Amino acid sequence: MVISKAWQWENVDNTSRRYWEEPAVESYYLINRWKKQGKDKFLDLGCGLGRHSVLFAKNGFAVWAFDLSAYAVAKMQEWMKKEKLSVTCSVGDMIKLPYESECFDCILCRNVISHSDTEGVKKILSEILRVMKKNGECYLTLGSKNAWGFTQPWPIVDENTKIRLEDGPENGIPHFYADLKLIKELCVDFDIISLQHIEDYINKGTLHSCGWHWHVLLKKS
Ligand SMILES: C[S@@+](CC[C@H](N)C(=O)[O-])C[C@H]1O[C@@H](n2cnc3c(N)ncnc32)[C@H](O)[C@@H]1O
Structure with missing residues (x-):
């Protein structure tokens, strides 16, 4: 399995940072859906700067946040403190989650699990399944083979995976x-x-495509 590597959030410029501080559109739908279902315990898997952790905490969910980047988790904690919200967070590799089985009602994992190879993605999905409660749901996104990146001459790890090279x-x-x-x-x-x-x-001044993704809503039955 390929070695996991955190995002270098320290290298994200202020314009891009503003993008990563605005919740993704589907998060509002998920809040509505999961509240109606009486879901409470929420995991922001690969939380980054914490845009979804903050939004879900503001909407009354009990929030756990997890990321491989210690820098991102520290930034998220600062943001939560400023908003007077609480979160339980950990730094670690999603290949092995530090949670008991069947403990989360709902999980959001946006643009995260594709940061591995085929063997890794299978392992991460099995970890997600393990930590979900029965009838729990997980919304995740995955890179698509239609994406520009898949056609780039980057180093190949396996038939579905490449190592991104640009600065x-x-x-x-x-x-x-x-x-x-x-x-x-x-x-x-x-x-x-x-x-x-x-x-x-x-x-960003001009409208341009930033990639194709699969958006998947999963349930553990
Ligand atoms: C594209 S960012 C998305 C952040 C967040 N989900 C959002 O939508 O704002 C991907 C995040 O996944 C984290 N990540 C990458 N590999 C990881 C791993 N093996 N375990 C945990 N987090 C990982 C990165 O550090 C980064 O914060």
């Missing part, structure tokens, strides 16, 4: 890309509630 916070970090067939195989132990294939655009 910036993702330098040297593995990127895993999937197609529909592979997603179905990977998620065979879950119920797939919804599956979307989305091209994201960013507006």
